[in-house]
Amino acid sequence: MTDADPVRLYRTVRLIRRFEERAVELVHGGQIVGGIHPYLGQEGIAAGVCAALGADDVLAGTHRGHGHVLARGADPARMLAELCGRVTGLNAGRGGSMHAADFSLGVLGANAIVGASGAIITGAVWAHRRRGRDTVGVSFFGDGAVNEGMLLEAFNLAALWRVPVLFVCENNGYATTMPVAGAVAGSIAGRAAAFDIPAVQVDGQDPETVRVAAAAAVDRMRAGGGPELIEARTYRFDVHHTFEHAVRLDYRPPDEVTRGRARDPVRIQGERLSAVDRAAVDAEVEATLDEAVRFALASPQPDPADALAYLYASGMTARTGGG
Amino acid sequence: MPRLSYRRALTRALADELARDEGVFLLGEDVEVGASMVTTGLAKRFGSDRVRDTPLSEQAFTSFATGAALAGLRPVIEFQIPSLLFLVFEQIVNHAHKFPLMTGGQCAVPVTYLVPGSGSRTGWAGQHSDHPYSLFAHVGVVTVVPATPADAYGLLVTAIRHDDPVVVFAPAGAMDLREDVDDLTPVPLGRGRIHRFGDDVTVVAVGHLVHDALAVAEELAGQVSVEVFDPRTLYPFDIDGLTESVARTGRLVVIDDANRACGMAAEIIASVVERVRLLAPPRRVTRPDGAVLPFAPALDRAVQPSRDQLATAIHLTMKDET
Incomplete structure (x- = not known):
C-alpha cells in the first residue's frame, strides 16, 4: 500500500513548498485574510507519512495543517480557494486555513486546538474498525501539544484499547x-513509553526517512499492533504565523535559523531525482498552482445571507441576530 | 397501564436504541456495572463493545465519541456528574458542535451526552450539584431537560437519533418519579408541553420544577388560574408554543433551577417580551447569581428555587397590573 516512488514523494514536498510560498504572497496581497501558519520546512513529514497510508485511512492535523491536507491528495485549487474564503473551497469557505478538511480523503480536518486531534482520530479509527474496515489513523501535532492533558489521555485510550493510531509529533x-527546553519536562518519546507505545525519533527533514519509519509503523499496526509514535525532528523555516512578517518577534537566534534552513526537505528529496525529472515535476507543480491561484481568485465569495449554513447537520436553523 | 420510573425510562430508551441501531454505543465511567443505575444490565445484554467503560479521561472519551461519530456511529456518553460538563465543554463546543459548519457541511456529529442526576442530589455539595444547561443553549448545542418519565424516554430516543450533538439533563429531582405510561414514543425536539391550562398567568418550569409548579398551581387554584408550560427542550426553544400561551394569559413567571445571570429564565423572558405585550412585568425564580451549592441540607435547599418563591412571584405578577 505504501507509495515508495521517490518522484511522487518529491512532488508532494515541492507542491507543499510552493503552495505555502504562494499562500504567503496571497496573505501579503490581502487575498487571504487572517494569515496562515506556514508549513515551510516541515513538508517532509506530511509527505513521508501520507505516502505510507492507504485509501481507508484517516488523519487529522493542526493549525499548521496545509501540508497534511495536500499530502493526502486534496485538490490544491480547492484548498487555496478555502484559504481565500471562497464557496468553491474544500469547506465552502467556512473553515479557512486552520480548519481545512476533506472527508472524502479521510482528512478529518486541520484542528486549531493544540492536542485535540489525538482523541478524535482514536475514536474515528476505532469506529471504522468496528465496522470491519482495516483503517489506521494519523494524529499530527507539534511539540507544544505534548503538554496538553487531552493528548496524553488519548495516548492512554489508544494504547489501552489497542487502536492503531500513528501519533506524529512534529517537533x-x-x-x-516557547522553546521545547522551556516547556517539556522529560522527553516526547518518554511520554509514549509511559503508555507502552513504541516510539522512534526520526530526521523529519528527510522525507524518505519519515516515509520508511511511517510505513514500518503502519505495517505493524495493520498486522494487529496498537498505536505508535514518531517524533520527527524538524525546523520551521519561517514564522509561527504570518503576523510575524509585520511584527518581528525575537526568539530564534539568526545562526540557528540559518542552520535549520540548511537542511531543506525539498532539496534533500530533489537530489534523489535526475535534473530532468526534477525540472519536469517543478514545471508541473508550477502549472498546477498557477491554475489553483486562478481558480481560487476567480471563485465566488459566499453570500452573507448564508453565513450560518451548515451550522446543524440535522437541518435545524438558528434564530437570526437582528432586532 | 404499566408504571414506569424516570430512571427506568432512560434505561428503556438506551436499550431500545441499542437494539434498533447497531451504530449506537454507550460510553462512560462505570456504565458496565451501572453505577448511575441507568445503564444497569445493558453491558450484559449488548456486550462491552457496545456498552463500554472508560478510564477517568473525560476529555479524551468525549472527543473519542466525536471521532466515532465522524466515522458514522452514534455514541451516547453518560456523565455521572453534571460538573464534568465543565471539563468537556471545550470538546463539545469547539469540536463536536463546530465541525459541521467549519467543514462546510462535510460531516455530522450525532453524539448524545446524558447527565442522569443533574442539579442538586442533596448533600453532594459544590462540585456535584450544578445545572449548566444554559451554557449549552448559549453556544447552540441542542439541550433537553425532560420532566416526566414518558418525556425522558421520548426525548432521549430522539436525542440519540438526532444528527447533531444533544445534551440530555435528567434532573436528580425527577429521577425517582413514576407515572403510568401506555405508550412510549419519541418526543420531538423544540416542542413544549402544557401540563395544566390556566387563564391568568403562564408559569414556565424547567425539568423537575414542572412538578413543583403543578403543585403551586393546584394550591393557588381558588385564587389564580395558572398555566404550566414545560419547554422540555431548552434549545431549540418552543417560543411559538410559549408565545401562544402568554398571549392568552398576559403574564409570565419562569422558574429555573440554575444561576440567575445569563440563565435560561432571562432568555425565556426576553424572547417572550420581544413578541408579547404583557399585562404585568414578568418575574423569574432561580438560584441566586453565582450560586455555589453549599453542603448543609438547609443551605442546599436555600439556594434552589422553592414553591414559596414561586407562589410569591405569581402573586406579585398578579398585583403588578400595569
Whole structure:
C-alpha cells in the first residue's frame, strides 16, 4: 500500500513548498485574510507519512495543517480557494486555513486546538474498525501539544484499547515562541513509553526517512499492533504565523535559523531525482498552482445571507441576530 | 397501564436504541456495572463493545465519541456528574458542535451526552450539584431537560437519533418519579408541553420544577388560574408554543433551577417580551447569581428555587397590573 516512488514523494514536498510560498504572497496581497501558519520546512513529514497510508485511512492535523491536507491528495485549487474564503473551497469557505478538511480523503480536518486531534482520530479509527474496515489513523501535532492533558489521555485510550493510531509529533523546536527546553519536562518519546507505545525519533527533514519509519509503523499496526509514535525532528523555516512578517518577534537566534534552513526537505528529496525529472515535476507543480491561484481568485465569495449554513447537520436553523 | 420510573425510562430508551441501531454505543465511567443505575444490565445484554467503560479521561472519551461519530456511529456518553460538563465543554463546543459548519457541511456529529442526576442530589455539595444547561443553549448545542418519565424516554430516543450533538439533563429531582405510561414514543425536539391550562398567568418550569409548579398551581387554584408550560427542550426553544400561551394569559413567571445571570429564565423572558405585550412585568425564580451549592441540607435547599418563591412571584405578577 505504501507509495515508495521517490518522484511522487518529491512532488508532494515541492507542491507543499510552493503552495505555502504562494499562500504567503496571497496573505501579503490581502487575498487571504487572517494569515496562515506556514508549513515551510516541515513538508517532509506530511509527505513521508501520507505516502505510507492507504485509501481507508484517516488523519487529522493542526493549525499548521496545509501540508497534511495536500499530502493526502486534496485538490490544491480547492484548498487555496478555502484559504481565500471562497464557496468553491474544500469547506465552502467556512473553515479557512486552520480548519481545512476533506472527508472524502479521510482528512478529518486541520484542528486549531493544540492536542485535540489525538482523541478524535482514536475514536474515528476505532469506529471504522468496528465496522470491519482495516483503517489506521494519523494524529499530527507539534511539540507544544505534548503538554496538553487531552493528548496524553488519548495516548492512554489508544494504547489501552489497542487502536492503531500513528501519533506524529512534529517537533520544530518551538510552541509559538516557547522553546521545547522551556516547556517539556522529560522527553516526547518518554511520554509514549509511559503508555507502552513504541516510539522512534526520526530526521523529519528527510522525507524518505519519515516515509520508511511511517510505513514500518503502519505495517505493524495493520498486522494487529496498537498505536505508535514518531517524533520527527524538524525546523520551521519561517514564522509561527504570518503576523510575524509585520511584527518581528525575537526568539530564534539568526545562526540557528540559518542552520535549520540548511537542511531543506525539498532539496534533500530533489537530489534523489535526475535534473530532468526534477525540472519536469517543478514545471508541473508550477502549472498546477498557477491554475489553483486562478481558480481560487476567480471563485465566488459566499453570500452573507448564508453565513450560518451548515451550522446543524440535522437541518435545524438558528434564530437570526437582528432586532 | 404499566408504571414506569424516570430512571427506568432512560434505561428503556438506551436499550431500545441499542437494539434498533447497531451504530449506537454507550460510553462512560462505570456504565458496565451501572453505577448511575441507568445503564444497569445493558453491558450484559449488548456486550462491552457496545456498552463500554472508560478510564477517568473525560476529555479524551468525549472527543473519542466525536471521532466515532465522524466515522458514522452514534455514541451516547453518560456523565455521572453534571460538573464534568465543565471539563468537556471545550470538546463539545469547539469540536463536536463546530465541525459541521467549519467543514462546510462535510460531516455530522450525532453524539448524545446524558447527565442522569443533574442539579442538586442533596448533600453532594459544590462540585456535584450544578445545572449548566444554559451554557449549552448559549453556544447552540441542542439541550433537553425532560420532566416526566414518558418525556425522558421520548426525548432521549430522539436525542440519540438526532444528527447533531444533544445534551440530555435528567434532573436528580425527577429521577425517582413514576407515572403510568401506555405508550412510549419519541418526543420531538423544540416542542413544549402544557401540563395544566390556566387563564391568568403562564408559569414556565424547567425539568423537575414542572412538578413543583403543578403543585403551586393546584394550591393557588381558588385564587389564580395558572398555566404550566414545560419547554422540555431548552434549545431549540418552543417560543411559538410559549408565545401562544402568554398571549392568552398576559403574564409570565419562569422558574429555573440554575444561576440567575445569563440563565435560561432571562432568555425565556426576553424572547417572550420581544413578541408579547404583557399585562404585568414578568418575574423569574432561580438560584441566586453565582450560586455555589453549599453542603448543609438547609443551605442546599436555600439556594434552589422553592414553591414559596414561586407562589410569591405569581402573586406579585398578579398585583403588578400595569
